[in-house]
Structure formats: C-alpha cells, structure tokens
Amino acid sequence: xxxxxxxxxxxxxxxxxxxxxxxxxxxxxxxxxxxxxxxxxxxxxxxxxxxxxxxxxxxxxxxxxxxxxxxxxxxxxxxxxxxxxxxxxxxxxxxxxxxxxxxxxxxxxxxxxxxxxxxxxxxxxxxxxxxxxxxxxxxxxxxxxxxxxxxxxxxxxxxxxxxxxxxxxxxxxxxxxxxxxxxxxxxxxxxxxxxxxxxxxxxxxxxxxxxxxxxxxxxxxxxxxxxxxxxxxxxxxxxxxxxxxxxxxxxxxxxxxxxxxxxxxxxxxxxxxxxxxxxxxxxxxxxxxxxxxxxxxxxxxxxxxxxxxxxxxxxxxxxxxxxxxxxxxxxxxxxxxxxxxxxxxxxxxxxxxxxxxxxxxxxxxxxxxxxxxxxxxxxxxxxxxxxxxxxxxxxxxxxxxxxxxxxxxxxxxxxxxxxxxxxxxxxxxxxxxxxxxxxxxxxxxxxxxxxxxxxxxxxxxxxxxxxxxxxxxxxxxxxxxxxxxxxxxxxxxxxxxxxxxxxxxxxxxxxxxxxxxxxxxxxxxxxxxxxxxxxxxxxxxxxxxxxxxxxxxxxxxxxxxxxxxxxxxxxxx
Amino acid sequence: xxxxxxxxxxxxxxxxxxxxxxxxxxxxxxxxxxxxxxxxxxxxxxxxxxxxxxxxxxxxxxxxxxxxxxxxxxxxxxxxxxxxxxxxxxxxxxxxxxxxxxxxxxxxxxxxxxxxxxxxxxxx
Numbered sequence: 215x216x217x218x219x220x221x222x223x224x225x226x227x228x229x230x231x232x233x234x235x236x237x238x239x240x241x242x243x244x245x246x247x248x249x250x251x252x253x254x255x256x257x258x259x260x261x262x263x264x265x266x267x268x269x270x271x272x273x274x275x276x277x278x279x280x281x282x283x284x285x286x287x288x289x290x291x292x293x294x295x296x297x298x299x300x301x302x303x304x305x306x307x308x309x310x311x312x313x314x315x316x317x318x319x320x321x322x323x324x325x326x327x328x329x330x331x332x333x334x335x336x337x338x339x340x341x342x343x344x345x346x347x348x349x350x351x352x353x354x355x356x357x358x359x360x361x362x363x364x365x366x367x368x369x370x371x372x373x374x375x376x377x378x379x380x381x382x383x384x385x386x387x388x389x390x391x392x393x394x395x396x397x398x399x400x401x402x403x404x405x406x407x408x409x410x411x412x413x414x415x416x417x418x419x420x421x422x423x424x425x426x427x428x429x430x431x432x433x434x435x436x437x438x439x440x441x442x443x444x445x446x447x448x449x450x451x452x453x454x455x456x457x458x459x460x461x462x463x464x465x466x467x468x469x470x471x472x473x474x475x476x477x478x479x480x481x482x483x484x485x486x487x488x489x490x491x492x493x494x495x496x497x498x499x500x501x502x503x504x505x506x507x508x509x510x511x512x513x514x515x516x517x518x519x520x521x522x523x524x525x526x527x528x529x530x531x532x533x534x535x536x537x538x539x540x541x542x543x544x545x546x547x548x549x550x551x552x553x554x555x556x557x558x559x560x561x562x563x564x565x566x567x568x569x570x571x572x573x574x575x576x577x578x579x580x581x582x583x584x585x586x587x588x589x590x591x592x593x594x595x596x597x598x599x600x601x602x603x604x605x606x607x608x609x610x611x612x613x614x615x616x617x618x619x620x621x622x623x624x625x626x627x628x629x630x631x632x633x634x635x636x637x638x639x640x641x642x643x644x645x646x647x648x649x650x651x652x653x654x655x656x657x658x659x660x661x662x663x664x665x666x667x668x669x670x671x672x673x674x675x676x677x678x679x680x681x682x683x684x685x686x687x688x689x690x691x692x693x694x695x696x697x698x699x700x701x702x703x704x705x706x707x708x709x710x711x712x713x714x715x716x717x718x719x720x721x722x723x724x725x726x727x728x729x730x731x732x733x734x735x736x737x738x739x740x741x742x743x744x745x746x747x748x749x750x751x752x753x754x755x756x757x758x759x760x761x762x763x764x765x766x767x768x769x770x771x772x773x774x775x776x777x778x779x780x781x782x783x784x785x786x787x
Numbered sequence: 788x789x790x791x792x793x794x795x796x797x798x799x800x801x802x803x804x805x806x807x808x809x810x811x812x813x814x815x816x817x818x819x820x821x822x823x824x825x826x827x828x829x830x831x832x833x834x835x836x837x838x839x840x841x842x843x844x845x846x847x848x849x850x851x852x853x854x855x856x857x858x859x860x861x862x863x864x865x866x867x868x869x870x871x872x873x874x875x876x877x878x879x880x881x882x883x884x885x886x887x888x889x890x891x892x893x894x895x896x897x898x899x900x901x902x903x904x905x906x907x908x909x910x911x
Contacts, residue, residue: 539870543891546799546891547797549892549895551803553807553896554803557807559810
C-alpha cells in the first residue's frame with residue numbers, strides 16, 4: 215500500500231504505470247500540468263512521486279523543490295529514458311531513478327523500497343519532534359525552578375507556576391485555590407478566553423468541591439465556602455468566550471502541598487488531551503512550587519515577628535522617654551521647694567528640720583541621677599546619643615571633674631589627688647561625655663572608699679603594648695593598637711572580687727547587690743561609661759584586689775589615630 | 788527694677804522661681820501657656836525670659852524663634868527650660884535662638900546665678 219503521484223505527459227508511460235498501480239493496488243494519481251498537480255497536492259497524502267524526465271510542460275527542478283518543501287520526507291523517483299540526459303541539479307533532488315528499460319517487477323521493488331524509506335523517515339521526523347518538544351518542556355521546567363528559587367513572594371511563586379504550566383502544557387484554563395495571599399483563600403482563574411459570570415461561578419463551585427474532596431476523612435486545613443471565596447480572573451484573549459463545553463475538556467487536578475503543609479490546589483483544562491508526559495510535568499511543577507511556598511510562609515512569619523519586636527522596642531524606648539520626662543517635671547518643684555526651705559527665706563529651720571530637708575534633697579538628687587542614667591542608656595541603645603567630637607585636652611576634663619568633687623571628698627574626709635603626665639597629646643573626643651565617664655568613676659570610688667583614704671586620678675600616654683592587661687580583660691584589650699591616653703581612677707576602697715570583674719560593666723548587674731543598695735545607684739553608670747568610651751573607639755576596664763582597692767581605666771586613642779566623629783556615630787547607630 | 792517673664796505650664800515651677808527671683812528684687816511676670824507668654828512678652832518687653840519648651844498651643848522653641856527674629860525683642864536673653872524628652876527632640880531642627888538651656892530638674896541657685904549673669908551683662 216502507498217500513495218503515488220506520477221507526473222508525465224506521455225500516454226504510453228501513463229497507460230503502462232496505470233496498469234502496474236492497479237495490479238499492485240496502490241493509490242495513485244497522474245498529473246500532466248502544474249495546475250492539476252498543485253490542486254492535487256493541496257489535500258492529498260503522497261509517499262512517492264515519479265517524475266517523467268522528458269516532461270516539457272513542467273519545470274521539474276522548481277516543481278520538485280516546491281513539493282519537497284510542502285510534503286515532509288516525500289520520495290522523488292526520476293523516470294529516465296536511455297537517451298535522456300539528466301540534469302545534475304535534478305538528479306541531486308531525487309531519491310532514486312527508474313529506467314524505461316526496467317521490468318515491471320524491478321519498478322515495483324524500487325517503488326516499494328522508497329515507500330518504506332518514507333515510512334521510516336516519517337517515524338524519525340516524528341521522534342525528533344517529540345524530542346524537541348521534551349527539550350522545550352525541560353527548559354521550561356528548568357526556568358520555572360530557577361524562578362521558584364529566586365523569590366519568597368507567594369504571589370510571584372503562584373504566577374511562576376502558572377506561567378511554567380502555560381509554557382509547557384499550553385492549557386486553556388486553570389483554577390488555582392491559594393491560601394498564601396493576605397491570609398484569605400483566593401481562587402485564581404487563568405483563562406485563554408473570557409468566561410461568563412455563570413461559568414466563573416460553576417468553576418468556583420467545582421474548585422471548592424475538588425478542594426474538599428482532598429480531605430474526605432480528615433480535617434480541612436482552611437474552611438472555604440463557594441459563596442465568599444474571592445475570585446481573581448486573568449483573561450488572555452477577551453475577544454473570545456469559553457462556554458460550558460469547558461467541562462468536556464481534558465483536565466488534571468493536584469493539591470499544592472508539602473508534608474503537612476497545605477498551600478492550595480490547582481485544576482487545569484485543555485481542549486486537546488493531555489499526554490502522560492504532560493501529567494508528569496504538571497505534577498513536577500506543582501510539587502516544585504511547594505517547597506518555596508513553605509519557605510515563603512516561614513519567611514513571612516519571621517518578618518512579622520521581627521516587625522512586632524521592633525515595634526515593642528520602639529514602644530519600650532518611647533515609654534522610658536515619656537516616663538523620664540514626666541518624672542522630671544514634678545521633681546523640679548520638689549527640688550525648688552527644698553532649696554527655698556533650706557535657704558532660710560521662709561524662716562529659720564530647727565536642727566531636725568535641716569536634717570530632714572537635707573535627707574529629702576539627697577534623695578531628689580539620687581532620683582535625678584537615676585532618671586538621667588536610664589535616659590542615657592535608652593538613648594545609646596536607640597542610637598540617638600549625639601557626640602560633639604573635637605580635638606581636646608584630657609587635662610581640662612580631669613581638672614573640671616576633680617574641682618567638682620572637691621567638696622564631696624572633703625565631706626568624706628577623702629584625699630582626692632591627680633597625677634598627670636605633662637604634655638599629653640590631644641584626643642579627638644566629646645569632652646562632656648568623657649567628663650560624664652570620669653565623674654561616674656570618681657563618684658563610684660568615693661562611694662566605696664572609707665574615710666581618710668586616697669583616691670588618685672592618673673593620666674598617661676601609653677602604647678597599646680605597654681598597657682597592663684589582667685587576664686579578665688586580656689581578650690577585650692588585645693584589639694587596642696597604637697597610642698592611647700589612659701586615664702585611671704585608683705581608690706583604696708573595698709575592691710571587687712575577681713569573679714565579678716567582668717560583670718562590673720554589664721547592664722543592671724549589681725555586684726553584691728546589698729552593698730550597692732547601701733550606697734545607691736542604678737547599676738547603669740558603668741554600662742553607660744563603657745558605651746560612651748567605646749563610641750570613642752576606646753576601651754574601659756578595671757583591676758581590683760579585695761579590701762585593698764580598685765582601679766578603673768579608660769583608654770582613648772590619640773588624635774592622629776582616632777577616626778572621625780562621623781564614622782563613630784555611624785558605628786553607634 | 789528688672790523685669791523677668793516666666794513662662795511654664797507647671798504652676799509649681801513658676802511659683803518657686805517667682806518666689807526666689809523676687810527675693811533678689813526682680814519684678815516677675817508669669818504666664819502659664821505659650822500664647823499668653825508670647826502676648827505678655829510683646830506687651831511688657833521684659834529684660835529676660837525663662838521659657839519652658841513643652842507647653843500647650845505654642846511651644847517654647849516657637850516663641851523663642853518668633854522673638855529672636857523680631858528686631859524689637861531679639862536682644863532679650865532667653866533661658867530655655869528643657870526636660871530632655873523625646874517630644875522635645877522632635878521639635879528641634881531649626882535654630883531656636885535661646886541663650887541658655889536649663890535641664891529639669893534644675894537647681895534654683897544655678898538659675899539665679901545665670902539670671903544675674905545675663906542681667907548684669909546687660910546693664911553694663
């Protein structure tokens with residue numbers, strides 16, 4: 215069996231082959247001019263074409279070229295007479311030759327072998343097409359996977375999935391139920407053509423039923439109802455409309471899930487039947503989107519928790535700020551009233567009255583310091599502390615602080631002296647903040663030093679290598695590099711137990727809390743000092759021997775080695 | 788007698804300042820909100836103003852700016868009383884023109900010293 219076309223204007227050839235074709239039961243057609251030839255080729259299937267080389271009404275080369283373009287793998291046989299000269303170009307276009315001198319049997323065998331050639335070529339062509347198609351789908355799959363890996367946005371992930379399915383399966387319509395967006399289930403209808411309201415409702419009902427069928431014997435992860443399910447429609451070509459015939463189309467359905475995590479489900483419709491390959495692409499893409507959807511869920515959870523934490527932190531910071539402000543305002547008239555009373559402007563006070571007015575004054579002072587400390591640590595932690603850096607002389611800071619404590623030291627019968635190295639280089643620092651740190655260190659020293667003992671404020675220029683580092687602070691101080699102005703406050707107080715040395719700078723940690731209670735303080739002074747010194751690229755640490763005394767030191771880099779104020783502020787933020 | 792204007796919505800603070808400053812023979816005028824404070828400042832042209840920052844209607848920074856940009860009043864020293872609160876921080880940003888800042892809770896003796904410093908300098 216085969217379809218044969220004979221092109222000849224020679225009646226003898228015509229009648230010989232006609233007989234032959236009839237005997238061997240081929241479908242055949244004989245054409246003698248281009249018009250009938252193209253008419254025939256328009257609709258017919260042809261396996262072998264026999265072209266009479268002697269034909270003059272047709273340009274053989276041109277015609278064969280046209281036919282070959284039109285019909286894939288068609289076999290061309292050139293019919294030659296012995297005296298015919300064959301054109302070289304023509305012979306190249308042909309798959310074989312038949313001579314007029316051939317016996318009928320030989321002709322039939324040549325034709326048959328070419329019919330077989332055509333069959334085999336067709337199979338190869340078909341397989342090639344399938345391969346190319348698979349390759350294309352694999353590419354789509356690969357691209358879709360890459361897209362899945364590139365985002366944690368649920369909306370994008372669902373869109374990538376639908377794009378991938380469209381490219382690989384060319385669906386007509388999909389219905390996707392997704393739980394990922396804005397915490398409410400959504401039905402996404404992606405359609406080639408427009409759909410009516412009724413059809414959309416039918417699709418909605420069908421999707422809900424499909425979804426519920428997934429959980430016949432278990433709990434449904436999200437309760438959904440076709441009445442209040444939100445629908446989003448994407449129409450590719452609104453010029454056409456789908457009818458209810460869509461339900462006759464081939465379809466596939468799959469849940470989008472990963473283990474116990476359920477993200478939605480998808481149904482896909484296509485007029486042409488899906489192949490088994492299509493089914494596996496569908497499964498693969500739908501499964502592949504589940505993992506990033508899970509990550510996206512976790513990611514969003516982290517984001518929202520983070521936002522909550524940040525908000526909480528802001529609320530805390532604002533709260534502290536407001537409370538501190540609200541405390542300052544009533545403190546002011548209390549302080550004023552006490553000051554007026556003790557000034558004697560309202561008459562003389564009795565000895566006991568003076569004692570109690572002073573008690574109240576002292577405690578107002580304490581409360582003020584506590585509020586200041588809390589405000590400071592709050593500002594530092596929020597990165598809102600401003601520093602006014604400029605080249606400055608450490609002597610002036612030390613001198614100011616010493617002068618401020620003169621009276622208090624005398625009251626406690628403590629000898630406060632300074633031991634300063636002459637000609638210290640300048641440091642690039644905020645003198646007010648360094649004064650604050652030194653004030654804190656000296657006031658601590660006074661608290662813990664018994665009457666009649668010494669406190670010394672010492673300053674010296676030291677290279678990082680020459681700084682004595684006790685084992686508790688060695689790692690911390692090892693990062694120092696270059697020259698520093700080191701300021702030390704050395705007392706002869708009760709000292710700090712070794713195991714508590716490191717804790718001294720921790721926030722709200724009180725060493726031997728009962729002791730601190732006796733002398734007062736928030737326990738924030740040293741943590742604030744540490745933050746302020748570190749903002750200057752400096753370090754603060756301490757040495758101590760129990761019952762002999764403590765030394766607190768801070769090191770500030772000398773001017774040329776310190777970084778600019780702006781950089782420091784940035785680091786602090 | 789030198790005139791001092793005290794503007795603060797906290798009556799207790801105004802009263803204690805007034806008590807002490809009158810002891811030093813200053814004539815004290817008081818206002819308990821920004822609006823009245825500004826009006827009074829323009830009316831009496833005081834020799835010095837003690838001005839709270841956080842007040843209803845018109846805050847201290849604004850009053851300070853308004854006065855310091857007015858040639859008629861720009862020479863009046865202004866002592867700004869601040870509670871170092873976050874709301875105050877938000878108001879800063881432009882030059883306020885204040886001559887001195889006093890942080891709550893302040894020391895009355897310090898305030899008196901500062902007032903004396905400005906008023907003595909002015910009479911010279």
